[in-house]
Amino acid sequence: MKATDYLYLARKDIANFKLRSSLIILCIGAGILSSTLNLYHSSKRQEELLSSLSGMGSQMISIWIQDKEIQSKDLLFLSSYFPYTSYQVSGQNEIKSFQKIKKEARTIATVPQYQAVHSVRIKNGRFISSGDIKQRRKVCVIDTSMANELKVRVGKQIRIDHDGFRVIGLAKAEEMMSGQVIIPLSVCGEVIPSESRNFEVVILTSGNPDVLRKEIERILEKRFPDKKQKGRKGISFDNKRFMVSTAEGLLGMIKEQRWTSRMITLGIGLVTLILAGGGIINLIMLSVRQRYKEIGVMRACGARREEIFYLFLLQAVLLSFYGLLLAGIIGIGYVGVFGGCGFPIFLEGLLWSSIVCIGVGICGCFPARLAANISPWEAIRDAN
Amino acid sequence: MIEMNNITKVYQLGESRVEALKEVSISIEQGEFISIMGPSGSGKSTLLAIMGCLDVPASGTYLFDKKEVSNLTDDELSLLRNEKIGFVFQAFHLLPRFSALENVEIPLIYKRIPQNERKERAKACLEQVGLGHRMGHAPSELSGGEQQRVAIARALVNSPRLILADEPTGNLDSTSSQEVMDILSLLNSEKKITVVIITHNTQVAERTKKVYHLKDGQFINESN
Numbered sequence: 001m002k003a004t005d006y007l008y009l010a011r012k013d014i015a016n017f018k019l020r021s022s023l024i025i026l027c028i029g030a031g032i033l034s035s036t037l038n039l040y041h042s043s044k045r046q047e048e049l050l051s052s053l054s055g056m057g058s059q060m061i062s063i064w065i066q067d068k069e070i071q072s073k074d075l076l077f078l079s080s081y082f083p084y085t086s087y088q089v090s091g092q093n094e095i096k097s098f099q100k101i102k103k104e105a106r107t108i109a110t111v112p113q114y115q116a117v118h119s120v121r122i123k124n125g126r127f128i129s130s131g132d133i134k135q136r137r138k139v140c141v142i143d144t145s146m147a148n149e150l151k152v153r154v155g156k157q158i159r160i161d162h163d164g165f166r167v168i169g170l171a172k173a174e175e176m177m178s179g180q181v182i183i184p185l186s187v188c189g190e191v192i193p194s195e196s197r198n199f200e201v202v203i204l205t206s207g208n209p210d211v212l213r214k215e216i217e218r219i220l221e222k223r224f225p226d227k228k229q230k231g232r233k234g235i236s237f238d239n240k241r242f243m244v245s246t247a248e249g250l251l252g253m254i255k256e257q258r259w260t261s262r263m264i265t266l267g268i269g270l271v272t273l274i275l276a277g278g279g280i281i282n283l284i285m286l287s288v289r290q291r292y293k294e295i296g297v298m299r300a301c302g303a304r305r306e307e308i309f310y311l312f313l314l315q316a317v318l319l320s321f322y323g324l325l326l327a328g329i330i331g332i333g334y335v336g337v338f339g340g341c342g343f344p345i346f347l348e349g350l351l352w353s354s355i356v357c358i359g360v361g362i363c364g365c366f367p368a369r370l371a372a373n374i375s376p377w378e379a380i381r382d383a384n
Numbered sequence: 385m386i387e388m389n390n391i392t393k394v395y396q397l398g399e400s401r402v403e404a405l406k407e408v409s410i411s412i413e414q415g416e417f418i419s420i421m422g423p424s425g426s427g428k429s430t431l432l433a434i435m436g437c438l439d440v441p442a443s444g445t446y447l448f449d450k451k452e453v454s455n456l457t458d459d460e461l462s463l464l465r466n467e468k469i470g471f472v473f474q475a476f477h478l479l480p481r482f483s484a485l486e487n488v489e490i491p492l493i494y495k496r497i498p499q500n501e502r503k504e505r506a507k508a509c510l511e512q513v514g515l516g517h518r519m520g521h522a523p524s525e526l527s528g529g530e531q532q533r534v535a536i537a538r539a540l541v542n543s544p545r546l547i548l549a550d551e552p553t554g555n556l557d558s559t560s561s562q563e564v565m566d567i568l569s570l571l572n573s574e575k576k577i578t579v580v581i582i583t584h585n586t587q588v589a590e591r592t593k594k595v596y597h598l599k600d601g602q603f604i605n606e607s608n
Contacts, residue, residue: 001496012482016481293477296438297473297479300436301490302465302542304458380438
């Protein structure tokens with residue numbers, strides 16, 4: 001039998017079980033789509049973090065304060081050791097312009113050194129100054145893309161939750177991580193609730209980051225004595241009160257997280273697709289059972305065992321392929337509209353899914369083998 | 385053409401052993417038109433299955449065109465059925481999702497005939513059985529007689545040397561039965577196709593040139 005004839009017969013059979021086939025295709029499509037988009041989103045976020053970290057260079061040391069008892073003022077002494085020290089408290093807030101345009105954003109309350117440490121370039125206006133901090137001015141810096149979205153410019157007011165803040169500067173969008181609002185550190189208590197605050201100190205150094213990291217750890221341990229736990233290379237945990245990391249260590253950690261999240265995503269996809277594989281076996285078994293007589297007739301008409309086997313296997317593979325196609329079309333549409341530049345990541349996910357899909361299609365081997373082994377006379381006699 | 389010697393067939397039903405055929409011997413020449421009659425359970429259909437290479441005997445020899453069938457592989461048996469034997473069943477056994485034309489095309493698909501030629505040959509066969517105007521209809525849209533004529537067209541399409549018909553008129557009214565028998569007679573007389581009919585019906589058997597009577601798995605007599 002020719003390949004085109006196999007396709008013709010298999011498609012006819014799939015069409016015969018419209019509802020069941022559609023459900024299986026939807027199930028496979030949903031499995032592929034959810035795992036691929038999950039992978040796409042987590043990878044995209046991590047890629048953004050990686051690229052922003054890479055952009056900062058390897059001379060950066062970050063300190064995350066995990067103990068809520070430690071306040072930003074307790075660490076101000078670090079500035080006497082390192083002139084380029086940025087203190088930043090972050091949280092999630094709702095931003096609203098006076099045209100009532102809303103947006104979720106990450107609010108960062110910080111000091112003027114933030115600009116030098118994170119290489120923020122101001123396009124219009126100015127960055128946060130020492131005066132803003134001293135006088136607790138309600139001012140903010142946003143990036144140009146957010147300004148366009150909110151339809152605001154320098155000198156206009158925006159609302160962070162319920163507090164009005166005047167926009168004093170617009171940063172170049174490519175220089176900041178998107179969706180961030182920068183405010184003076186001294187007003188953070190008014191907009192970032194203490195329970196959802198993340199406190200981080202970033203130091204830009206000119207020396208060897210690993211040597212400096214150890215030096216910072218030594219200073220912090222002296223000031224906040226506690227039991228020390230050894231961490232991975234480049235990162236140490238001080239009884240979880242704070243974490244000190246070089247940019248290199250942080251990159252390594254993000255890469256490791258990326259690998260873990262990919263494996264988890266693939267695991268979820270695999271479980272979904274294994275279920276779909278079960279569905280395929282079920283559908284093809286049903287098809288074999290319902291077409292028991294037909295298999296006998298086909299064999300009487302001259303069909304060979306292997307032709308029956310490949311016919312049923314092709315049905316399973318086609319169902320899998322249609323699921324993949326459905327996920328691909330929806331996914332490409334989604335990434336095209338909302339994804340921006342993350343297309344290669346999505347395609348990578350789709351490629352992984354295709355490999356799993358082939359496995360799912362091969363699940364059809366079992367019922368196909370049963371069909372091929374049916375005795376033609378028994379099938380015809382059973383029908384009589 | 386067909387030479388069967390001492391064919392036996394045994395079915396194991398639970399613990400009991402049923403001998404469907406007991407050392408049956410029959411010889412059929414090319415161009416013969418015969419019927420095999422007998423009561424239910426006499427082994428008629430089992431004999432037809434073995435003759436059509438759909439089943440294998442427990443013992444005995446079966447020569448088809450002087451070739452021992454038991455020596456053929458499963459693929460060779462499929463090829464033999466495809467090229468040399470056409471089947472017509474009591475319940476028609478048409479594929480319900482396919483049109484009359486597509487049903488007739490099926491044996492040609494397994495013979496790897498190109499699509500255009502396939503359609504032409506299937507159309508010619510359907511016209512031959514008087515169904516040129518019903519080609520696009522699904523089996524459910526056809527009467528019993530028409531369905532059986534489609535089944536005959538399907539059996540004919542590969543120009544077989546043997547047509548095996550198992551109760552071909554069993555589900556048909558007298559007019560349709562007459563039409564089906566006319567077609568089978570014509571195929572035998574004009575194309576010299578060997579036709580073997582299994583039937584209960586004496587009127588059908590009378591239309592054939594030779595009648596064999598089977599009882600309890602054995603031939604009891606032969607009449608012309």
